[in-house]
Amino acid sequence: MSTHPVLLPAHTVRPVGRFAPSPTGPLHFGSLLAALASYVDIRARRGCWLVRIEDLDPPREQPGAADHILHTLDAFGLHWDGPVVYQSQRHDLYHAALDQLRQQGQAYLCNCSRKQLRQRDVQGYDGHCLRHPPDNTGDCAVRVGHPPGRQTFIDRIQGQRLYSWQGHEGDFVVFRRDGLFAYQLAVVVDDADQGVTEVLRGSDLIDETPHQLLLQSCLDYPLPGYAHIPVILNPAGQKLSKQNLAPAIHADQRLRLLIRALELLGQAPPPELLDAQLEELLHWAVEHWDINRIPAVLSLPQQEA
Helix, strand or coil, rough: CCCCCCCCCCCCCCCCHHHHHHCCCCEEEHHHHHHHHHHHHHHCCCCEEEECCCCHHHHCCCCCHHHHHHHHHHCCCCCCCCCEEEEHHCCHHHHHHHHHHCCCEEEEEECHHHHHHHHHCCCCCCCCCHCCCCCCCCCCCCEEEEEEEEEEEECCCEEEEEEECCCCCCEEECCCCCCEEEHHHHHHHHHCCCCCEEEEEEEHHHHHHHHHHHHHHHCCCCCCCCECCCCCCCCCCCCCCCCEEEECHHHHHHHHHHHHHHHHHCCCCCHHHCCCCCCHHHHHHHHCCCCCCCCCCCCHHHHHH
């Protein structure tokens, strides 16, 4: 199977991008980098920029984090278009998509645990529940079968990506055994429902893209364009993330942090903008945005960690 995103001509549709954080804590610098790149890229194309809160996993969420994220984006001048969408309020849409996949025969029940998969020492998934359908259908995840073969897509930053699937190793979960919808399904449904045409996010998600392209095809959704910026690393070589104790960003440092983020993205502002107003800096960034300048690796020196 070979899949390429469809890039629609600018005169046929206004580009729509989005930033979709999970409310597991306040924004850190790595999140700001992704938000800024997404915002500037879509504004440079005279498009709409949406914000979606991906609150699908209550045990991992931090009370008040969603509001804190929105206040931070607003304070940094990253103003979104239209209402903020919350995934926790969209379960009916996800159920409808899940039902469609099952009716089309593209999804199946699976009660394999991670421990069982480790015991079977399998690469990816081995198709066990297709050969041995579960007796207790109430304690099951739902997997989508990823057809074997080659799959490619073009990333605006990373270039051509090639994947080769064998057997059932690419089969992936869209509904979890604990009753929660999986990220793969929700993000695809939301992007289609919101008319998203351009997805720019961190490269830690690039290997999820083939599954999302498959779901878009199965559900007859338009295929957005994809761009993945390198994940920023701390001096220890770890992804800058909440799990690695990345500190929250603060509005009183917004000009300095935005300038540093633009520099890391290869979009260094001229010296005369170092003391600019926030709106002036963002206007310059939009007018001078060049996605081809984004470097292959982003890392913070020791003194900035």
